[in-house]
Amino acid sequence: MYHQEAESALPPYRILDLxxxxxxxxxxxxxDLGADVIMIEPPGGSPSRTGPYYKNIIDPEKxxxxxxxxxxxxxxxLDVAQAEGRKLFKDLVLKADAVLECFEPGxxxxxxxxxxxxxxxxxDIVLTSITPFGQNxxxxxxxxxxxxxxxxxxxxxxxxxxxxxxxxxxFPQAGLxxxxxxxxxxxxxxxxxxxxxxxQYVDVSMQESALSPNLNVLQMWDVSGVExxxxxxxxxxxxTGVQQPIYFECRDGYVMILIQGGNxxxxxxxxxxxxxxxxxxxxxxxxxxxxxxxxYDATTMGQPxxxxxxxxxxxxxxTRTKAELYEEGAIKRQILIAPVSNTRDISxxxxxxxxxxxxxxxxxxxxxxxxxxGPFIRMSDTPLKYQRRAPLRGEHNDEIFGEELGISxxxxxxxxxxxxx
Amino acid sequence: MDGKVFDGLxxxxxxxxxxxxxxxxxxxxxxxxxxxxxxHKRLDTLRGTSPFANNKPTVDSSMAFGRHNPNKYSVxxxxxxxxxxxxxxxxxxxxxxxxxxxxxxxxxxxxxGYEDVRKLRPEIIYLSSSMQGRxxxxxxxxxxxxxxxxxxxxxxxxxxxxKRPAAPHGAYTDYISTRFGALALISALDYRRxxxxxxxxxxxxxxTSLHFFAPPIMDYQINGRIMERDGNRYPEAAPHGVFPCKGxxxxxxxxxxxxxxxxxxxxxIDQPHLAERKEYATLPQRKKNEDELEKMAxxxxxxxxxxxxxxLLQRAGVPxxxxxxxxxxxxxxxxxxxxxxxxMNHPVMGRQSYEPQSSFILSKTPRRINRPSPCxxxxxxxxxxNLLGMNDEEIxxxxxxxxxxxxxxxxxxxxx
Numbered sequence: 001m002y003h004q005e006a007e008s009a010l011p012p013y014r015i016l017d018l019x020x021x022x023x024x025x026x027x028x029x030x031x032d033l034g035a036d037v038i039m040i041e042p043p044g045g046s047p048s049r050t051g052p053y054y055k056n057i058i059d060p061e062k063x064x065x066x067x068x069x070x071x072x073x074x075x076x077x078l079d080v081a082q083a084e085g086r087k088l089f090k091d092l093v094l095k096a097d098a099v100l101e102c103f104e105p106g107x108x109x110x111x112x113x114x115x116x117x118x119x120x121x122x123x124d125i126v127l128t129s130i131t132p133f134g135q136n137x138x139x140x141x142x143x144x145x146x147x148x149x150x151x152x153x154x155x156x157x158x159x160x161x162x163x164x165x166x167x168x169x170x171f172p173q174a175g176l177x178x179x180x181x182x183x184x185x186x187x188x189x190x191x192x193x194x195x196x197x198x199x200q201y202v203d204v205s206m207q208e209s210a211l212s213p214n215l216n217v218l219q220m221w222d223v224s225g226v227e228x229x230x231x232x233x234x235x236x237x238x239x240t241g242v243q244q245p246i247y248f249e250c251r252d253g254y255v256m257i258l259i260q261g262g263n264x265x266x267x268x269x270x271x272x273x274x275x276x277x278x279x280x281x282x283x284x285x286x287x288x289x290x291x292x293x294x295x296y297d298a299t300t301m302g303q304p305x306x307x308x309x310x311x312x313x314x315x316x317x318x319t320r321t322k323a324e325l326y327e328e329g330a331i332k333r334q335i336l337i338a339p340v341s342n343t344r345d346i347s348x349x350x351x352x353x354x355x356x357x358x359x360x361x362x363x364x365x366x367x368x369x370x371x372x373x374g375p376f377i378r379m380s381d382t383p384l385k386y387q388r389r390a391p392l393r394g395e396h397n398d399e400i401f402g403e404e405l406g407i408s409x410x411x412x413x414x415x416x417x418x419x420x421x
Numbered sequence: 422m423d424g425k426v427f428d429g430l431x432x433x434x435x436x437x438x439x440x441x442x443x444x445x446x447x448x449x450x451x452x453x454x455x456x457x458x459x460x461h462k463r464l465d466t467l468r469g470t471s472p473f474a475n476n477k478p479t480v481d482s483s484m485a486f487g488r489h490n491p492n493k494y495s496v497x498x499x500x501x502x503x504x505x506x507x508x509x510x511x512x513x514x515x516x517x518x519x520x521x522x523x524x525x526x527x528x529x530x531x532x533x534g535y536e537d538v539r540k541l542r543p544e545i546i547y548l549s550s551s552m553q554g555r556x557x558x559x560x561x562x563x564x565x566x567x568x569x570x571x572x573x574x575x576x577x578x579x580x581x582x583x584k585r586p587a588a589p590h591g592a593y594t595d596y597i598s599t600r601f602g603a604l605a606l607i608s609a610l611d612y613r614r615x616x617x618x619x620x621x622x623x624x625x626x627x628x629t630s631l632h633f634f635a636p637p638i639m640d641y642q643i644n645g646r647i648m649e650r651d652g653n654r655y656p657e658a659a660p661h662g663v664f665p666c667k668g669x670x671x672x673x674x675x676x677x678x679x680x681x682x683x684x685x686x687x688x689x690i691d692q693p694h695l696a697e698r699k700e701y702a703t704l705p706q707r708k709k710n711e712d713e714l715e716k717m718a719x720x721x722x723x724x725x726x727x728x729x730x731x732x733l734l735q736r737a738g739v740p741x742x743x744x745x746x747x748x749x750x751x752x753x754x755x756x757x758x759x760x761x762x763x764x765m766n767h768p769v770m771g772r773q774s775y776e777p778q779s780s781f782i783l784s785k786t787p788r789r790i791n792r793p794s795p796c797x798x799x800x801x802x803x804x805x806x807n808l809l810g811m812n813d814e815e816i817x818x819x820x821x822x823x824x825x826x827x828x829x830x831x832x833x834x835x836x837x
Binding site: 177 | 439447451556562563565569574579580585588590591592596600601602603604605607608611617622625626631636641648649662663673675676682734741742744745747748750773774777779783785
């Protein structure tokens with residue numbers, strides 16, 4: 001837990017955030033680190049105020065997606081496509097260190113708000129653009145979505161069951177990677193600006209970040225000419241073609257058990273599992289006698305033994321819950337087990353509770369306080385702070401346009417009427 | 422000044438495998454000097470992971486290791502040896518940043534934990550990354566990347582409703598944790614620039630990675646709804662999926678997010694009359710008839726080559742991309758245009774393609790890969806002599822007493 005009075009890492013910086021979707025995570029991370037991040041929505045409200053919704057009430061102000069990725073930011077509405085909106089945006093840029101955006105390449109140039117235009121009014125500005133394929137190149141104008149970007153990174157091909165289409169992770173990830181890269185790129189550019197006084201343009205490609213999780217899959221092809229085939233979670237041994245089952249059904253779902261032999265720490269872990277099964281009278285004699293070093297060595301074993309072990313283990317796991325297998329198996333008996341957790345298991349996780357992970361934010365407008373995922377990292381001297389819930393539409397219009405830019409109430413009303421704010 | 426961002430910044434990298442090493446790559450690609458502290462007695466898991474260049478498994482020929490470590494220097498020190506710990510201290514004295522990713526308590530055991538380091542180097546920025554963090558009942562839980570992907574909920578929501586979950590391949594959450602770690606390092610540097618103060622950054626990869634799954638977690642905590650896997654479907658689009666093309670295991674991803682894209686899709690599949698049909702007019706209606714729409718899409722894609730399908734859909738304005746295979750990305754015209762793969766000559770592996778860690782290009786100080794991944798202990802002389810100012814005699818002493826390791830204790834063994 002942190003002290004409210006502790007300093008933050010990034011308070012000197014103001015970031016204007018024009019992003020949507022998962023890319024909004026980038027500004028959120030900078031806001032958690034203490035930067036003053038201003039979310040700019042179109043006057044009608046952002047299309048990223050999507051479901052699921054608070055208490056299932058379909059209302060853009062109750063979007064959990066919006067809440068999750070815009071907490072700690074302030075928010076204004078502004079139509080940068082209109083001339084007066086552009087002027088106001090430029091006034092804001094004058095006081096900002098960086099701008100984050102994820103429009104189609106060329107859109108800001110078309111509005112005369114591109115990097116060169118912003119440099120004219122603020123030469124050391126950092127402009128960070130997060131797009132599916134980057135600003136230039138043969139795919140710059142490809143129509144894309146989170147799923148199609150994921151497909152372009154080849155990681156999708158490595159995931160899913162072998163007898164069906166590859167499958168993504170059910171909650172879209174590519175935009176979040178793009179947002180995180182945008183935050184790192186922005187801070188790298190700000191560091192450079194602090195050294196040299198020179199701003200620059202940051203061009204993020206979400207395709208490139210979608211290549212990242214491939215572990216060694218790309219190199220297996222490039223170096224050895226081996227094409228990786230998805231296995232729905234089984235362990236595949238390329239030299240023998242054997243698939244070792246590691247996911248097992250249990251009473252209330254699934255667990256992963258890294259049942260392997262040949263090497264430590266797997267031999268001991270597998271032996272401890274058999275011992276536990278034996279204590280429960282669920283280990284067949286052949287399994288008790290199995291030599292994990294020699295008989296279950298991935299480089300020499302055959303498929304029948306893998307299947308036989310898998311079946312015996314699953315007969316046992318079916319008698320236990322995820323929590324029992326995790327607490328007694330993994331934590332107490334030191335077997336390499338991980339529960340396949342769902343959102344309830346995560347919410348009830350003992351470790352997260354013990355580290356006081358969850359943070360609450362007041363939603364005074366709803367007369368409620370809401371639990372959020374806690375600090376993404378612990379910083380001893382500049383702890384991440386949870387200061388405010390995500391902004392309502394135009395919540396800080398008066399504060400920012402009125403108090404900071406000194407725009408009169410009459411003028412604000414007229415801008416509102418014209419649909420600019 | 423050659424225009425690089427982190428010129429002069431020094432990182433002592435005790436971290437191994439993926440999370441820490443990938444985080445420091447953001448700095449290395451923009452000019453920082455990163456020294457990996459390795460040992461012949463405790464090999465980085467990735468050095469034993471396939472693929473091996475020329476199909477010859479050696480400690481210096483894994484491109485799984487290579488992929489995660491270009492731009493870095495490697496020294497080989499036995500940290501269990503008291504004189505090895507002295508060398509480690511010299512590196513810590515030299516460094517601005519220390520990273521480590523051992524099980525909690527390991528660095529402390531060697532007298533290299535943050536509290537020890539802080540006493541002598543209060544300005545150090547020290548990153549500790551572990552699977553479940555310091556303290557708490559699961560702190561000592563064995564940390565494999567494959568475990569975290571299950572703990573974080575990603576496995577549960579991957580695959581099909583009528584099948585077991587199909588876990589995302591490999592160490593998925595490592596690639597999330599890496600990015601948050603890098604951002605925290607740069608932010609801590611920025612704070613230090615203003616205040617002179619260093620700090621300890623402590624990462625639980627579990628806690629970090631949940632941010633990539635936050636809305637479904639809130640949906641459970643507020644609404645009691647547990648998210649389930651559902652193939653490639655997505656509540657905000659229909660059709661939305663991965664469909665078969667001609668040939669074996671060829672797939673294309675298609676996403677229809679709004680009414681305009683729906684009309685475009687009907688054009689692309691040459692059935693413009695469908696755009697007039699009421700039962701498909703809005704997203705809720707298309708969601709209701711999603712089975713039909715998916716069948717329609719698959720019937721159309723099945724008769725087409727991958728490139729053909731992608732071209733027709735793109736021309737009509739429908740988000741789409743072939744599901745790239747590993748071989749495809751090496752030929753991807755966009756990645757070529759951005760200079761994504763960088764060929765480098767490696768002393769043992771020969772010519773290899775390296776990938777940048779940063780998915781961004783800075784206009785004035787672009788990312789750079791300027792040296793291949795290091796061989797184990799390749800830079801002992803350079804680091805101890807040129808960076809730390811030790812003399813030949815001292816170095817020879819460390820080699821003689823084994824605190825600088827030079828040989829594997831046994832035969833090289835492939836771990837994965």
